[in-house]
Amino acid sequence: MIKALFAILKHYAAKLFIGLLIPYVLSAHYGLEDPYILLAIFIFSYLASSLILPKLHLRKSCAWCGSRKLSYQEGREGMAIWKYRNADGSRDKRVKDNSSTANFLSKWLCKDCDAVTKFVHSPHRRPSKRRSIIIRSLDSEGNTDRTGTDWESMFNYTYEGAKRKGRA
Numbered sequence: 001m002i003k004a005l006f007a008i009l010k011h012y013a014a015k016l017f018i019g020l021l022i023p024y025v026l027s028a029h030y031g032l033e034d035p036y037i038l039l040a041i042f043i044f045s046y047l048a049s050s051l052i053l054p055k056l057h058l059r060k061s062c063a064w065c066g067s068r069k070l071s072y073q074e075g076r077e078g079m080a081i082w083k084y085r086n087a088d089g090s091r092d093k094r095v096k097d098n099s100s101t102a103n104f105l106s107k108w109l110c111k112d113c114d115a116v117t118k119f120v121h122s123p124h125r126r127p128s129k130r131r132s133i134i135i136r137s138l139d140s141e142g143n144t145d146r147t148g149t150d151w152e153s154m155f156n157y158t159y160e161g162a163k164r165k166g167r168a
């Protein structure tokens, strides 16, 4: 329940923040008061941030030097995460409408320092290197001093333990 709430908050927080910030600034600092114009600006800035934010890939940087000049090397799907599962993570075969998602694991070569960085991308029904990054970790060192960092999302849910249909 809490995790689901976090996921929803994470999904909408940044867009809502930007969507509300722009009308707020216009009304508080520039005296714009017409509620319809403010509403229109809110909708516009919300939709614009929905289009732009996912493309920023804020976490896609080299874990050794922090550069964003990365070239894709290889990737693969992680293990399936079943919606309803047994304690060992395997599929609960008693559930007919069971479904699964999977992480995507990718490796990227840095064009600035030659380090290789690994990313874990968030689970999805169609796993891909385009999904948002939830873990960044160094795979092999670069040829400069290290200024980049490993990183792990606080929204990196764990999928341990059984989950049964009809139970929280």
Ligand SMILES: [Zn+2]
Residues within 6 Å of the ligand: 062, 063, 064, 065, 066, 067, 110, 111, 112, 113, 114, 115, 142
């Ligand atoms: Zn680098």
